[in-house]
Amino acid sequence: MRELIDCHVHTARCGHATGTTAQVISAAVVGGLTGIVLTEHLPLPDALNEGGSFAPDDVGFAAYAEEVREYAVRVRGTDVVLGAEADWLPQRPDAMAHQREVATAAGVEVILGSVHFLGEWPFDSPDHLDEWDRRGVDAVWVEYFETWCDAAKSGLFDVMAHPDLPKKFGHRPARDVLSLYEEAARAAAEGGVMIEVSTGGLRKPVSEIYPCPELLATFCRAGVSATVGSDAHAPEEVGYRIHDAYAAMCEAGYDVAAFPMGRGKVRWVQL
Ligand SMILES: [Zn+2]
Ligand SMILES: [Zn+2]
Numbered sequence: 323m324r325e326l327i328d329c330h331v332h333t334a335r336c337g338h339a340t341g342t343t344a345q346v347i348s349a350a351v352v353g354g355l356t357g358i359v360l361t362e363h364l365p366l367p368d369a370l371n372e373g374g375s376f377a378p379d380d381v382g383f384a385a386y387a388e389e390v391r392e393y394a395v396r397v398r399g400t401d402v403v404l405g406a407e408a409d410w411l412p413q414r415p416d417a418m419a420h421q422r423e424v425a426t427a428a429g430v431e432v433i434l435g436s437v438h439f440l441g442e443w444p445f446d447s448p449d450h451l452d453e454w455d456r457r458g459v460d461a462v463w464v465e466y467f468e469t470w471c472d473a474a475k476s477g478l479f480d481v482m483a484h485p486d487l488p489k490k491f492g493h494r495p496a497r498d499v500l501s502l503y504e505e506a507a508r509a510a511a512e513g514g515v516m517i518e519v520s521t522g523g524l525r526k527p528v529s530e531i532y533p534c535p536e537l538l539a540t541f542c543r544a545g546v547s548a549t550v551g552s553d554a555h556a557p558e559e560v561g562y563r564i565h566d567a568y569a570a571m572c573e574a575g576y577d578v579a580a581f582p583m584g585r586g587k588v589r590w591v592q593l
Contacts, residue, residue, distance in 0.1 A: 324568060325591045327581045328561050329359040330407070330434060330483060330518060330551025335378045335386045336363045339555035343389040349557035350400050357401040357581045357589065358560070361434050361551075362386050364408050364421040370442060372449075380424055387428035403583055405432035407483060410473035413441055422478070431584025434518065434551075435479025437470050437487065446490050454493055463488050463495040467502040471509035480582055481549050482510060484520045484532040485541075491527050503537045507544035516580055517541050519571055521563040522553030531570050538574040547580045547588070568593050 332339040333346050341349070343360070350358040363377035371377055378386060387404055394402040406425050411417045425433060438444055443453050445462060454462060466488045474482050485506060510517055520532040533541070541548065548571060552562035571579060571593055578590040 324565070324593065325356045326354055326561055326564055327357040327550060327579065327591055328355055328552050328554065328564060329357075329405070329432070329481070329549040329582065330361050330520065330522070331358060331554040331560055332362055332407075333360065333386060335382050337375045337378065341557035343386060343393065345557045346554070346560060347390075347393050347397060347400070347402055349560040350402075351397060353561045355400055355561050357403070359403040359405040359432050359551075359582065360386075360390050361405040361407045361432070364406050364424055366409065367414065367417045367420075370409075370411075370414075370417070370439065370444070372444075372447075383424055384428055387430065391429065401581070401583065401589075403431050404429065405434065405582075406430045407434045407436055408479065409439060410435055410437050410469065410476070410478075411439060412469070412472060418478070432480050432582045433478070434481050434483040435473050435476075435515070436483045437466060437473055440465050440469060446487050448491070451491065454491075459493045460495045460497045462493070463497070463499065463502065467506055471505055474506070474509040474515050475513040477513060479515055481516045481518050483518045483551070484522060484553065485517050486533045486537055489528045489530065489532075489534070490523065500536070503540045506537065507540040507546060510541060510546040511544040516547045516549055516582070519548050519550045519567045519579075520553050521567050522551070524563055524566070525559070531567060535570065535574060538570060542575040548576060549580045549582060
């Protein structure tokens with residue numbers, strides 16, 4: 323039996339998920355997971371935080387971190403790691419610096435890097451889909467991957483989350499994407515960052531794992547290590563279809579998945 327791990331889960335603290343920290347960790351224990359990285363969203367500036375619904379405030383984040391650290395000491399049989407999901411906001415260096423300060427103060431061990439915004443546009447939000455028509459799908463994909471590559475090379479993140487997120491609602495570019503994939507793999511290798519194989523996309527309109535098989539194989543060829551995550555936003559989603567993520571990784575050429583433990587330490591899970 324393969325070890326089951328999940329390196330991307332949320333709690334109710336962010337405002338758009340359900341389940342207390344205790345319930346999320348208990349779901350991992352009951353589900354037989356040997357490791358879980360809790361990765362709550364780091365606080366966002368008010369202008370980007372849609373009425374406080376997308377991310378906790380500083381106090382909420384600190385309380386989350388405190389809880390996770392307590393469980394990390396107490397829970398046996400499941401490694402509990404304190405992580406966070408950070409945003410790449412190149413136009414808002416103040417906001418990125420603030421996220422970094424909050425993470426450092428809270429003792430966060432693993433930081434996922436996510437591109438959820440192009441400029442100030444949350445392109446993966448169902449409430450802002452009009453903008454896709456205005457900009458055009460091809461242009462959005464190109465801008466996304468350029469932005470993603472900068473994030474991967476920034477040295478700020480341990481793992482790049484859901485690499486081909488723009489496909490979430492089924493927006494597919496007409497242009498060739500292989501050059502974008504090659505660039506992404508080069509950037510991740512150069513930046514020394516891992517990528518995430520996320521089953522979150524299986525619960526979205528696209529109904530696919532992030533990244534797609536071609537992109538995942540490109541990462542593998544470039545020697546980029548990969549974690550697995552469900553992006554659970556409810557206790558019942560913890561560990562969601564992780565075996566499908568493992569299968570996609572094997573298909574792409576991987577033979578191990580990474581479980582990041584913090585401070586550069588990784589446990590390797592055989593696929
Ligand atoms: Zn979320
Ligand atoms: Zn997430």
